[in-house]
Amino acid sequence: MSDHPALGTLRAHRVADAWAAFDAVCAGADGLNAFLAVDREATGLDVGPLAGVPVAIKDNLATHELPTTCGSRVLEGYMSPFEATAVRRLRDAGAAILGKTNMDEFAMGSSNENSAFGPVRNPLDRTRVPGGSSGGSAAAVAAGVVRLALGSETGGSVRQPAAFCGIVGVKPTYGRVSRYGLVAYASSLDHVGVFGRTVGDAAAGLQIIAGHDRFDATSAPHAVPEFLPPTVDGASADPRPLAGLVIGRPVEYFPASLDARIAAHCRHALTVLESLGAEIRDVSLPSTDLASPVYYIIAPAEASSNLARYDGVRYGRRAMADDLGAMYERTRSEGFGAEVTRRILLGTYVLSAGYYDAYYRRAQAVRELIRQEFSQVFASGVHLLFTPTAPTPAFRIGEVSDPYEMYLSDIFTVTANLVGIPAMSQPIGRVDGLPIGGQFMAPHFTEPTMLRAAAALERALGAEAHQ
Known part of the structure; x- marks a missing residue:
């Protein structure tokens, strides 16, 4: 190129x-x-x-x-x-x-x-x-x-x-x-x-x-x-x-609770895509509401394992202590912040004896169900999906203190990571002067189709995408 x-x-x-x-x-x-x-x-x-x-x-x-x-x-x-x-x-x-x-x-x-x-x-x-x-x-x-x-x-x-x-x-x-x-x-x-x-x-x-x-x-x-x-x-x-491209609109990504202004910008983007020749088709991904709970079991579980290496021995920070156990504890307590600590503890819990089957194994089974639903939609002739990227515009620093509320910022994005498909966000307008994004998702290894649609939408929206 x-x-x-x-x-x-x-x-x-x-x-x-x-x-x-x-x-x-x-x-x-x-x-x-x-x-x-x-x-x-x-x-x-x-x-x-x-x-x-x-x-x-x-x-x-x-x-x-x-x-x-x-x-x-x-x-x-x-x-x-x-x-x-x-x-x-x-x-x-x-x-x-x-x-x-x-x-x-x-x-x-x-x-x-x-x-x-x-x-x-x-x-x-x-x-x-x-x-x-x-x-x-x-x-x-x-x-x-x-x-x-x-x-x-x-x-x-x-x-x-x-x-x-x-x-x-x-x-x-x-x-x-x-x-x-x-x-x-x-x-x-x-x-x-x-x-x-x-x-x-x-x-x-x-x-x-x-x-x-x-x-x-x-x-x-x-x-x-x-x-x-x-x-x-x-x-x-x-x-x-x-022309010839079928773009799915997953109904679960447009709940009644979605900010009406964000929904309106997404509807407008879909109308523009339709004017460019795409067919817009409503589709369903019924397990979408399970994606965030599944993600916040699997991701912390893997984090618990991956971050075990930061123990003050191999590399990175080492706290001074009188014995090995105290050194491990002080190194990790002083080195990790509150959110990392929270996820390590959660991940360790869901992997522990007596809870592995109830949480981690079940989460992996639901992850496979989510993967199958995406595969079925794409196999039905849908080439791309279009959704909001986030449920809100950028919030103020310090405004969201509840971890659960913060986790919901990713409610429309975690599915693509669970399934491993390509996805992207691009500007489609503003709400109260703040940008909002529209999200494309595509089948595995079809980035060219996704980027072609995104480029066409970007060109058609022009300055409107930033207004």
Whole structure:
């Protein structure tokens, strides 16, 4: 894709532009707090599809020159001996890695308020959250520091911040992008994703980082297609570019409780998609209401196992104590924040003797049921699904204190992680001046179809998507 229009747009944003924007919105005590570490010497390469393009990396993706802290005191100052495959592929393409972005600790959160290093502020309204857990990357893109950034998703941590910040966020199919070098939260749910100012930006970034990786046993050996052909990203003479495409509207994602203004923007987006040639069809995914309970059993269970390695012995923070048991306890108590501790305890509980069958095994059975429902809908001739990304716009920092209420921020996004299908969010309008996102979901490994529809919708909505 060396001649793709999106690459020309990305390459037009240079490192000097990035630092000028950084100094304007990120530096100082009143800045966005979007970055945890920066490399002022970053220049990138003179050649490659992303030659000299400034990018930002979520701080749970391992890098050589910069610390990898996962937003946690337990890894404060930690320098990885290796680099994540997705990061290395960006470097090999010529990108300049400007810095590591702030995040909810170990990617556990929906607001970026759980970072040990303070919350990120939404660049569109600094009293509000940018979404989580990849809030720093989303804020960096929305603020104009970079046009391209990497995030990660376990239950919506790319799409929900993209919606809150008014940008594009793409979560590919599980296995499409290597997880090597992504610090594990819940291994069967974790994905590396991409933020961009536009659909073209995000597609160009995904094109670079996708592909099989022998270092990741879950990496799919699928060839990487062209995610967004130049003729699709650019102006199209075809007034009905989506003719023949069937887009499902899952009724469970439009409950009576959904904010009427968000529902109206989604209905308008669907009307626009229909005018572009798509057939809109109501579909049902009846187990949708079980997705969040299932997610909050499986994800903490896997987190309990993955985070056992932070014990003060192998690497990371070590607290001083008189004996080994006390050292373990103090290291983890001092190193982990409240939300990480809560999820470790919950995960340990559901995996414990006497409760494993009642919770974890049953949750896995329901996960399979949800997967089958998606498969049946797609097998019925539906090519894509369209839904709201989040049930609300960005809320104020400190406004949501109930963990259960916070978990509901991901109510429309966790299903795609449970099933492993590609999904994305893009701006479709504003409510009270705050952006809201529309979400596409697609069958496994059909990112090109999803991105083609998203690009057509983006082009048709134009400035309306940000009003």
